[in-house]
Amino acid sequence: MAKQDFLVAMGERIAGSRKQLHLTQEQLAEKMNVNLQTISCIELGKKAIRPENLANLCLCLGVSADYVLYGKRSEGQMKETVMKLSSLPPEAYETVRKLIDLLYRKDS
Numbered sequence: 430m431a432k433q434d435f436l437v438a439m440g441e442r443i444a445g446s447r448k449q450l451h452l453t454q455e456q457l458a459e460k461m462n463v464n465l466q467t468i469s470c471i472e473l474g475k476k477a478i479r480p481e482n483l484a485n486l487c488l489c490l491g492v493s494a495d496y497v498l499y500g501k502r503s504e505g506q507m508k509e510t511v512m513k514l515s516s517l518p519p520e521a522y523e524t525v526r527k528l529i530d531l532l533y534r535k536d537s
Contacts, residue, residue, distance in 0.1 A: 437474030442497055444472040446490040460489045 430438075447457050454468045461468075463482060470476040478486065478497075487494050493503040514525060 433474060436477060438500070439478075439497060440472040440474040442492075442500055443486065443490070446492050446496075447472075450490065457486075457489060461485050 447454070452460075454472065455465050458465045458468045461482065462485075467476075467482070471478050483494055483497065487497060490497075493501075493506075495501040495503065496506070514522060517525065
């Protein structure tokens, strides 16, 4: 994977995580004590993130560095998802299972 492609994919994961928390770029920048332009450039894949900012970003977004860098979910995230799935009513569980099957086939 080319460096630029890596940075763009990483930026997309950061933006997606930020949006899941309903944070604006400005709010995330404030939490991280960096400027808005830094967040914007990182999310667009225009510049790499410094190690100290990566650690801070992971804390602010509640994600692992493995997820930000490589898209790999942590064991804790997976366990949380499994717990949520196990508490769904049977009809909802079946809908989610079918959706997962559909997405899995699409990526294969």
